[in-house]
Amino acid sequence: MTNPFRPAPLTLAITTATILAAGCAQSPSSAQNTQPATRANVVEHYAGLAHANYEDALITARALDEATDQLIANPTDANLQAAKEAWLAARVPYQQSEVFRFGNAIVDDWEGQLNAWPLDEGLIDYVKPDEYQHEMGNAGATANIIASNSVTVGGETLDVSTLSPQLLADLNEVGGSEANVATGYHAIEFLLWGQDLHGFDAGAGERPVTDYATGADCTNGNCERRGEYLDAVTDLLVTDLEWMVAQWAPGKDGNYRDQLTAADASQGIQKMLFGMGSLSLGELAGERMKVALEANSYEDEHDCFSDNTHNSHYYNGQGIQNVYTGTYRRVDGSLVTGPSLSDLVEQANPELDARLNSQLDASMAALQKMKARAESSQDPMAFDEMIGPGNAEGEQIITNSIMALVEQTGSIEQAAHELGIAALSPDDAGHAF
C-alpha cells in the first residue's frame, strides 16, 4: 500500500512526520510551497490533485485491461489471479477519486457507468437462483446478456448479439433500473470473481477460470461470449477514464478544470467541502457501512464479489483526507502536494484546523483497523463477516469507523462556516457550470 498508516497526533501540531518529510504546505521549511494559500491557488491545486488521481485510475485501468486480455487469450489460474490483482490495484486510485464526485456534477453524472452498485448481476451472466435477490420490479434482473442474442426489458427488445463497449454503455440502467449495471468496476468484479455464495461466512466469489475456457472445457456455457463481454467492459472503462482525465487536464480551453478554475474560487471551495462531507457522512458512514451493519445485509456490501470492501472504504476515507490536506500519494509512489483547504482553515482558525486534521487521522486509523483485520494473515475477517448477526468484534470495528467519520463531518461543516460557505446544499453544487 502506498499510503502508510499515520497515527492520530495528540498535540495541536497538525503535520505528521510523513507529510513533513515530503514537504507540505504547512511546513515552514518546505521549499516547494512558499506561496501562501489563497482560495484561487487551493482550487487550482485541487484540480491538479483530481487530475493526478484520475490519471492513476486510468493507468491502473489500462493494466487491468491488459491483464483481462491475457486471461481471455489464455485462461489459466495464474492469469485469472493476475487479472484479479490488477482489478484490486485499480480500485486504490479510483476509490480515492470518489471524493470528487459530490459537488462536481460532471463526475456524478458520469460515474454511474463506472462504479454503480449494488447490481443485479443476473442481468450480465448466470446466477444461482436461490442465492440471488434482485431489486424489486426490475424486469432486467435475470436477462443474462451473456447467454442471449437479444434481451427484452420493459417491453423493449435489444439486440445483444455483438458485445461492444458502446452496446454495454447503452445497456447500463436498461429499463430504467439503477440495479441494471452492465458496466464498470463491479461488472468486471463479477466477471472475475462470480457470485459470493458464502453469506456471512469467510470466502468470496469462486468463479472457475474454466468459465473462460474454449471448447469442451468451458464451464457454465457461453465462455466465448463471456470473454467478449469482459473484453468490451474493460475497454469501456479505459475510454471512460480517458475522458475524465481530459476534463481535469491543465491548459485545455473549455474543459471542466478550465471552467472550475475560472469561476469564483469560493464556488470551488464549496465543492471541495461538499464532496468531503457528503462522502464522509451520507455515503461512506451511512450508505456503505451503517445500512449493511444495522440490517446485517451483505446485499449492501460494496465490493461483494471480491470481498474487497474494506479497501473501498479505506481509500474513500483517504480521498477525503487528500482533499483537505492537498496531498495525494500517486501509484508510482510520488507525492503531490500544494496549497490546501487545511492551509485556508488554519489561517482562519488554527484550532479548528488542528482538530479536523486529527479527526481525519483518527478516521483513517479506524479504517486502517478494518483493513488490517480483513487482511490479517492469521485470522482474517472480511467486511461481510463483520456485519454478520452477533459479531460483536466486527460491529465494533465498523462502529468505530462510522463514529470517526461522523465526528470529522461535524468539523467539515464548521470549516465551511469558518470560510464563509453558507450553503452546503447539493442544489447549489454543480449548477454553476
Place this chain on the structure above:
Amino acid sequence: MKRLSQAVFLSMTALVLNVQAAAPDNASAQAGERAREIWHQQIEGGYQTLSEKAGEFAEHSRHWCADPATGSRSDVEQAWQQAFMAWQAVRFVDFGPIETDNRAWQLQFWPDPKNLIARKARYLLSADQAPTTDTIAGAGVAVQGFPMAEYLLFDEPFNRGDQALPAERSCQMLTAVASHIAANSEQQLSDWRAFEKHYIASEQYQDASVRAGMNALEILEERRLAQPMGLRGTGKRSAYVADAWRSGKSLATVEATVRGLKTHYLPGLELLLENSGQPGLADRIRGQFNEVLENFPALDTPMAPLLADDREFSRLQGLWVDVSQLTTLVNDQAAVAVGVVRGFNSSDGD
C-alpha cells in the same frame, strides 16, 4: 452509484458546537427555550400515542394468534396501521433518545430495494427454532419493525403460501415483532420524558429541532414522493421505492407525516418565526400545511395505480407540488429567518 439512500440519519447534533457564532441575546434565548418547551411537550404527545397504539397492536396480535377462530385478522391489521401512522407523525424527530440503538431504524427500516425484509422473513421462518422476542432483538433492523409486521400481514405472495398467517410459526414471529415494536415505543416515550431537562436547557437542540423538520420535508419531497414518481434518477416510476407499498398505505403515511409535522413541529417553529419578526411567514407556512392536507382523504389510496395511469398521476403531481412549496417555505425561507443552515445529512451522497 445511484442507490437511494436510507432515509435515516446519522446525527451530528450531539457532537457539533452551535456554529451560529453570535451568542443569542436574552429575548431570543428565552424564545428559544420556550420553543423547546413547546416542542418537547408536543413530541411527547406524539410518542405517547405511538406507545399506546403499539401496545394495542401487540395485544391484538397476541389475542388473534392465541385463538384465530375468535380473534379478528382485520383488527390486527387496523391496529398495525394505527400504530404505524402514529410513528409517521413523529418520524421527523431525528435527535435525542431515538438515536439510542438505532431505534428509528428498528421501528422502520426503509427503503428496502433488495427486499431484505422478505429474505430475512424466509430465513427466520425456516430456522430450526421458532422466533422469540430474543431472536428478533438480535436479528437486525430489517426484522424489528413495522415493515416486517407489514410483510407478514399484507405481502400477497407470502399470504398465498402455506406459511400465511395465522400459521403457527408466522404468528409467533408476528407477536414477537409486535412486542419488540411495543417495547421500543414504550422505552422511547420514557426516555423522551427523561430527556426533557437536558433538551430544554441545551441551546444546540434548537438547530437540531429546526433541522429535523427540514430533513423530514426534504426526505418526503425527494425520497418518498419524487423518487417513486420517477421525477428523479432514471425516471422510472416504481411503487416499491415508496413506504408501505405492501399495505397500499404509501400515501396515507405521507398524510400522517405532514399532519404530525403540523401538530408536533410547527408550533415551536412558529414561535421562533414570530420572535424573529416573521409572523407573516409563519402564517404562510401554516396555510401551506393546510394546502397539502387538502389532498386528503381523496389521496388516501394505494400509489401503484396512480403511477400506472397518466390521468391519475396528475393527482399525485398536485400533491408533490404542494409538498415542494411547503419544503421551500420551511427549508429556504424559515430556516434563513431563524438562522439555521442546512448541514450534511444522510440524504447526501446518492
